[in-house]
Amino acid sequence: MSIQSLGVGSGLDLEGLVRNLLAAERGPKEQRLNAREETLDQEISALGRVKSKLSEFEDAMKALQESDNLSGRDPQIDNPSESNEPITASPGNSAVTGEYQIAVEQLARGSRIETADAAFADSDAVVLSSGTADLTFKIGNTGDTFTISVAAGTTLEELRQQINDDENNFGVSANIINTGTAAGGSKLVFTSNVSGLGNDLQIVNDNDNAELNALSTSNSTETTTYLTPTLSAQNAIATVDNIRVESDTNKFENTIQNVRFDAKSLSDRDANGDPIASKLTIGFDTENLKENIDTFIEKYNSLVDELDRLTRYGETDEDEDGALAGDSMVRGIQQGLSTLLGNSVPGSTIGSLFALGIELTADGKLEIGSTDFGLGSGSKRLDDALADNFDDVAKLFSGEDGMATQLIAFTEEYTQGSSLIKSREDSIKEQQGNLETEREQFELRMESLESTLRARYLSLDSTIADLQNTGNALFAALGN
Known part of the structure; x- marks a missing residue:
């Protein structure tokens, strides 16, 4: 008698038995594979977040390296009336701070x-x-x-x-x-x-x-005149501190050294018909530099928060560890950054972030300090540095040994090209590939085991069915 479906011949639940044996074999191994896959996925996602936060911090540091952000000059213009703005101004980073009285007496024009x-x-x-x-x-x-x-x-x-x-x-x-x-x-x-x-x-x-x-205005030899201009081309004329200056356009380049001002309209005139000057004040662009320093602090603290979250250990058995808990590479990032931030910068009269008023807190974050260490609070140190040593603040961050330069060089070891994070990501992707191969091999083994079990219990089912048929025949004979 040929039996193709388990349990049909014997009446036993051999199909359920095979399923239970396969589940018992599959469960532990599949759990280990799933747990490993989840761990690798979490780890590569966490590394992506670390790299993203490092890149954001790099961008903030690069802004502090740029001369326009570090050495910028801020032009302030006070006009005699709100309805008329005779000039605009664009100072270069090396412009000398000061005040200038500027009046526009004539605008340049073509013919x-x-x-x-x-x-x-x-x-x-x-x-x-x-x-x-x-x-x-x-x-x-x-x-x-x-x-x-x-x-x-x-x-x-x-x-x-x-x-x-x-x-x-x-x-x-x-x-x-x-x-x-x-x-x-x-x-x-x-x-x-x-x-x-x-x-x-x-x-x-x-x-x-x-x-x-x-x-035409002239014949071919330009010796005979026909049409003449109804308006002749003219220079722009202005006065700077009562000194007459001219330009063939409405742009006055370096009339004031390293400052360009543009004539936009004629200046208002007083009762005597004399032009009333606008006051141009060239000062340090402290607000822009402060904003860049605030962004630098904000992005660093955001990076610290992310690294702390990813490397934390759960406080209870139910509290999960971070995806990179105990990771030596991340600890290296944390330690390296805090060391660099505490270093002095050669060539800068300010010397360190602390002297600029930026301090490391007990939890490893940056802040404008509030404690007076005999040097004034962090806010006062920052304001004093911007007021008295504005250009030296640039040297603290930029240049070959500047704070931003050192920090960028450090972070780029983890973010650029064949970086440490990239190497880790490649290793994880290789492990994910190996894991997929292991899954495929495991499925093949399970298929082989199922075939073996089915063949074994199919034979048992057939034997029991034969015995049952023999017994039924004997009982029938004895009954006669």
């Missing part, structure tokens, strides 16, 4: 040329009836130039568009103004944005075409 009254009836008027001829637009002092070729039948409107669209146009704008009268007609107006005294726009009639004289 303007208009065609004569009634030269053209309207925008559809043809500027050249036959042939072709060239017009060259140029600024003699600067060397700016471009040339257009005017074709027969070109209208005033088409010429305007051709000028504005020329790829070599250096800043000439052509516009049509319709005067609304026969006496005025339509005027073509040329405006140049090249400012500065003597930088008037010139339009040269290269081929001395008589029709184009109406659009």
Whole structure:
């Protein structure tokens, strides 16, 4: 008798027996594999958080390395009236602090040329009836130039568009103004944005075409004058502490050493017609530097909190340990950072974070100290350093031996390229791969065990079924 389903022949629950034997074999091993997988997943996730927090701290330190953040100057402008702001200012990091009285008396501008009254009836008027001829637009002092070729039948409107669209146009704008009268007609107006005294726009009639004289300032040899500027180009004029200064643009570069100020509008004038100066004060940008120091402290403390959370041991059996509890690499990060933060910095008159008012607390965090150690509280030390030694604060953080430089070099050992954290992550990923292989091998062993058990109990089922059939036959014979 062939029996294919366990228990059918014998009536015993052999199928349940096989399932229980397989479960007993699978359970402990599968629990160990699952626990190991969970541990590896938690560890690689924790390492990712460590690297992320270290990177955030690096960004805060890099901000303290940048000269604009460390040595910045803060321009303050007091204008005579709130409705008029004649100047803006941008000091360089080496600008000398001080106050300056600045008044804008004239703004720089480019030149303007208009065609004569009634030269053209309207925008559809043809500027050249036959042939072709060239017009060259140029600024003699600067060397700016471009040339257009005017074709027969070109209208005033088409010429305007051709000028504005020329790829070599250096800043000439052509516009049509319709005067609304026969006496005025339509005027073509040329405006140049090249400012500065003597930088008037010139339009040269290269081929001395008589029709184009109406659009030109001179003939080909520039010996004959046709149109003249209705507005001449001019310099910007200002006074700095009553000293007259000029610029061919509205930007005054290094008129005050390492300071640029831009003329935006004319200064207001008093009852006598004299310009009223705005006061420009160049000071240290202490607020920006303070903000960067606060961010440095905040990001460090956030890093400490994360490392403490990941490395903590549970206080009770029910309280889980951190994913990196007892991890030697993380302990190395904590110890290395705290050591560097407590070091002195050579070449800085301030010397240390403590002298700047930044202290390490008992739980390993940074704060602006509140205790007076005979040197004033941390806040006072910081304010005094920014007021009296602002540029020396930069040396504390930047430079080859600066605090930020040392800290970045240390953290990059864990975050950059083939770093220590990257090596750990690679090792964990390799273990995860091995674990997956172990799972596959375990499943193969379980399949083999199930086949063995089923074959064994199938044979038992068949034997019992045969015995039962024999017994039934005997009982039947005896009964007869």
